[in-house]
Amino acid sequence: MLRELRPRWVDLFLLAGIVALWFYLVNSGTRSTQSSWSALWPNVVTDLFFVWVAARLIDGLGAARQRREAVVTGFRSNLNYIARIVSGLLPSLYDFHLRDLGEEMRWLDLRRQRQGKYLKLSDRKAIAEIAAQIPRIRTDAVKARELRQDTAEVRTQLPDEWDRIRRNASTDTTAGMPQWYDLTWMRKLEHEYDRYIRAADSKPGQLLVAITEARHKISLLDIDPYLAERLSSFATAMSVEQQVIEDLKEKVAAYRDAVRNAEIALLERIRD
Secondary structure (H helix, E strand, C coil): CHHHHCCCCCHHHHHHHHHHHHHHHHHCCCCCCCCHHHHHHHHHHHHHHHHHHHHHHHHHHHHHHHHHHHHHHHHHHHHHHHHHHHHCCCCCCCHHHHHHHHHHHHHHHHHHHHHHHHCCHHHHHHHHHHHHHHHHHHHHHHHHHHHHHHHHHHHHCCCHHHHHHHHHHHHCCCCCCCHHHCCHHHHHHHHHHHHHHCCCCCCCHHHHHHHHHHHHHHHHCCCCHHHHHHHHHHHHHHHHHHHHHHHHHHHHHHHHHHHHHHHHHHHHHHHC
C-alpha cells in the first residue's frame, strides 16, 4: 500500500482542487449568489477532484501492471536459472552445482512468499508444483554423487590379487591359460562405465549389457570368495548408480518442460 500512497504528479490535480475549494469557501461570503463565478467555481472544484480520481486510478492500474510484469520477470529468471543449473548437473555432479541449486531453492521459496500474491492462483499453483520438483532433483543428484564416489572407492580398493591377475592376463600368452584369465569382460565393463559417466546424454544400454556379462563371468570364476564379492560389488555399484542417474535425467527433463509451459502461461498473462 505504501507505494500507492506516495505522492505522484497526478496529485497536482488534488492540490489544485483543494486550493480552489479553499478560495471558494473563503470568498463565498463576499460574492453575490447571482454571480457567474458562484455557479462556475463549484463545478471547477468538482472537475478537478474527478480528474484527480481518474488519473490516480489509471496511474494505479499502470503501476500494478508494471509491478506484475516485474514479478513475472523475476520468477521467469529464477526458474530459468535453476533450469540451467539442473541441466548442468550431469555428467560431473560438481559440489558447487549442488550448492548453487540449494541456494536458488531458498531464493525461489522466499520470492514465492513475498511476491506470490501478485500472481494469479493458477500461476501460483504451477510455480508451486515446479518448486516441489527441485528438492527431488537435488536429492537424486546428491545420491548419484555419493554412489559415484562409492563406485570409485570399490574400483580403487580391489585386492592386490586382482591386480596380479590383470598383469598375468596381459603377459601370459600360454595356450593353457585358465579361463578366468580372460579379462575382456572386465575391460569392457570399465570402458562402458567410463563412457557412460563422461557424457550427460549417454545411453545406458551398452553399460547394462556389460554389467550383465560381468555378473555372469564372476559367477563362473574359481577365485577367492572375497575377491569375487568385491568384483560383484563393483558391478552392483555401477548398476545402482546408473539407475539413479537415469531417474535424475527424467526429473531434469520434466522440470525443463514444466518451466517452459509455465513461462508460456506467464507471458500470456502479461499480454492479457
